[in-house]
Amino acid sequence: MRQSPAIIISLIALTFSLGGGVGYAASATSSHAASTKITWHKLGLINKWHEVFVTNGAPSYAISNGIVYLYGAMQGGTTGEFAVLPRAARPKNTLFIPVYNDDNSGGSAWLDVTPTGKMYINGPDDTILSSLAGVSFPAGA
Secondary structure: OOOHHHHHHHHHHHHHHHHHHHHHHHOOOHHHOOOOOOEEEEEOOOOOEEEEEOOOOEEEEEEEOOEEEEEEEEEOOOEEEEEOHHHOOOOOOOEEEEEOOOOOOEEEEEEEEOOEEEEEEOOOOOOOEOOOOEEEEEEOO
């Protein structure tokens, strides 16, 4: 019975010493995290597509560390083709990427991105609001 307080005090000291080290490691790591600046460029919409001013913002693209990021929402085109990416943001092969489309059949469509930079929305009703949110792909891949 006499040794139990010593054991408890030792365990408490060990717990505080381990906890302090973990807290220091986490704060040291987060304080030195590198940040990357991303510059967004508006896409030039074609074929009567126009921006939708909802939470998604204007259709835009950015390139960071070789990855192309897309953002924004649009609607109303006369064809599925809505924009052309610049050379630096084009894939090597045609990509087919699922995107959100606010149609009556479940809200899905496909974004086609071609090596020439042409981008199309294909779906049951491709002129309804389509979102580019969350789309990314390697440039030149």
